[in-house]
Amino acid sequence: MRLAFYAPLKAPDHPTPSGDRAMARGLIAALEYGGATVTLASPLRSRDGSGDAGLQTQLLDQAQGEITRLCGVGRAEGWQAWITYHNYYKAPDLIGPSVARHLGIPYLLIEASRARKRLTGPWAQFARAAEAASDAANVIFYFTHRDAETLERDRAGTQQLIHLPPFLMRDSVDTATAPDGPMLAVGMLREGDKLASYRIIAETLAQLPDIDWSLRIAGDGAARARVEALMPPFGPAVQFLGQLDADELTxxxxxxxxxxxxxxxxxxxxxxxxxxxxGLPVVAQDRPGVRDVLAPGDYPDPEEGTPPLAARLQKLLSDPALRHRLGRKAQAHVAAHHLLPAASATLFSGLAKCGVVR
Structure with missing residues (x-):
C-alpha cells in the first residue's frame, strides 16, 4: 500500500520539537507498522498565526504549484490514498483535496477542526479552505470526543467519523517500576495555557502541608523567567531541568x-x-481532551480550584502502595488503548472503509 502523508501545520521533519510534530511522526510510524509505504508529500507549511490576508494569498499561490507537482509524483508512485494530519483555519490543507481528486484516490483527514465562525474576519480565506478540506474527506479520524461534536454537526454526506485514541510511537510499555522520587511536571514554558497550568501548580504546592516533597519541571521556553518567578517560595524543592531529549525524559x-x-x-x-x-500515577484536572488519555481515576473539576489537587498530591505522596497500584493501572490502560498496534488497526480500518486494503 502506497500512501501520501501531509502535515500543513508542522511537518514531521520540522526542527522544532512539539506535540504536533511528535504526533505526525507517530502517525507515519503507525501506518508503516501496518505495512504501508508512506511518502511525506510536501514540506509546505500553511500556517498563518496572525490573520494576514496577504500571507494567505501567497500560501494559496504556493499551494497551486505543489498541486501540479504532486499530481505527477502521485501518478508515478502509485499513491492509493492521501492522508492529512491537522487541518484547521490557521493551517488548512490547501493541497490534499485537489491532488486526491485529480488522482481519483480517497482523501482522509486526521484531526480536523470545524470553525465556521471564522468564515468572516481575518482568516476568512483559510477558514473556507479548511472547511472545504473537511467537506472533501471520505474519512475523518478524531482524537477526542470533544472534537467529535462539531465534526458530527457538520458532517458532509456519507463521510465516516472514526475515533483514533491518541497514542505513543511504540508497541509496548516497559516493565513497571515502583514510582518513587520527586514529582514531575512536563510542559513547555510558554505564555498562555502553559503558563496558566504552571500557576495552578504553584498555587497547589503552596497548600501542601509540611511534608517532604520535591518537584522537577521538564521543559523550556520564552516564559521560563515568569514560571521561575512563581516558584521562589519553594526554594530548592523545585528544580528546572530544561528541554530534554527523548532518552533523557524517559x-x-x-x-x-x-x-x-x-x-x-x-x-x-x-x-x-x-x-x-x-507507570506513573497522574494528578490532573478533569478537562476535555485530557480525560480521553487518562486511566479512569479521581480527577477534580477545574471549578473546584486547587484544594482538591493539593489533597490528591498529599494522599499520593504519603502512600507509596497507592502510587504503585495506580501507576500499574495507568500503564495497563496505555498498553491496551494508546500504542502503535491499536492506532495502526484503527487507521487501516478507516482506509478499508474507502476501499483501500492491504
Missing part, C-alpha cells in the same frame, strides 16, 4: 513518583501518555 519518568500537570486547554497531552506508560 529516564526522568522512570525516577519520578507521579506526574502533576493540570492540563489547561490541552488538546490531550502526550506527556500524560508517556508518564502513564512509565
Amino acid at each position: 529516564d526522568v519518568y522512570r525516577t519520578s513518583s507521579l506526574l502533576f500537570w493540570p492540563g489547561v486547554n490541552e488538546a490531550f497531552g502526550l506527556a500524560y501518555l508517556e508518564g502513564q506508560a512509565a
Whole structure:
C-alpha cells in the first residue's frame, strides 16, 4: 500500500520539537507498522498565526504549484490514498483535496477542526479552505470526543467519523517500576495555557502541608523567567531541568513518583501518555481532551480550584502502595488503548472503509 502523508501545520521533519510534530511522526510510524509505504508529500507549511490576508494569498499561490507537482509524483508512485494530519483555519490543507481528486484516490483527514465562525474576519480565506478540506474527506479520524461534536454537526454526506485514541510511537510499555522520587511536571514554558497550568501548580504546592516533597519541571521556553518567578517560595524543592531529549525524559519518568500537570486547554497531552506508560500515577484536572488519555481515576473539576489537587498530591505522596497500584493501572490502560498496534488497526480500518486494503 502506497500512501501520501501531509502535515500543513508542522511537518514531521520540522526542527522544532512539539506535540504536533511528535504526533505526525507517530502517525507515519503507525501506518508503516501496518505495512504501508508512506511518502511525506510536501514540506509546505500553511500556517498563518496572525490573520494576514496577504500571507494567505501567497500560501494559496504556493499551494497551486505543489498541486501540479504532486499530481505527477502521485501518478508515478502509485499513491492509493492521501492522508492529512491537522487541518484547521490557521493551517488548512490547501493541497490534499485537489491532488486526491485529480488522482481519483480517497482523501482522509486526521484531526480536523470545524470553525465556521471564522468564515468572516481575518482568516476568512483559510477558514473556507479548511472547511472545504473537511467537506472533501471520505474519512475523518478524531482524537477526542470533544472534537467529535462539531465534526458530527457538520458532517458532509456519507463521510465516516472514526475515533483514533491518541497514542505513543511504540508497541509496548516497559516493565513497571515502583514510582518513587520527586514529582514531575512536563510542559513547555510558554505564555498562555502553559503558563496558566504552571500557576495552578504553584498555587497547589503552596497548600501542601509540611511534608517532604520535591518537584522537577521538564521543559523550556520564552516564559521560563515568569514560571521561575512563581516558584521562589519553594526554594530548592523545585528544580528546572530544561528541554530534554527523548532518552533523557524517559529516564526522568522512570525516577519520578507521579506526574502533576493540570492540563489547561490541552488538546490531550502526550506527556500524560508517556508518564502513564512509565507507570506513573497522574494528578490532573478533569478537562476535555485530557480525560480521553487518562486511566479512569479521581480527577477534580477545574471549578473546584486547587484544594482538591493539593489533597490528591498529599494522599499520593504519603502512600507509596497507592502510587504503585495506580501507576500499574495507568500503564495497563496505555498498553491496551494508546500504542502503535491499536492506532495502526484503527487507521487501516478507516482506509478499508474507502476501499483501500492491504
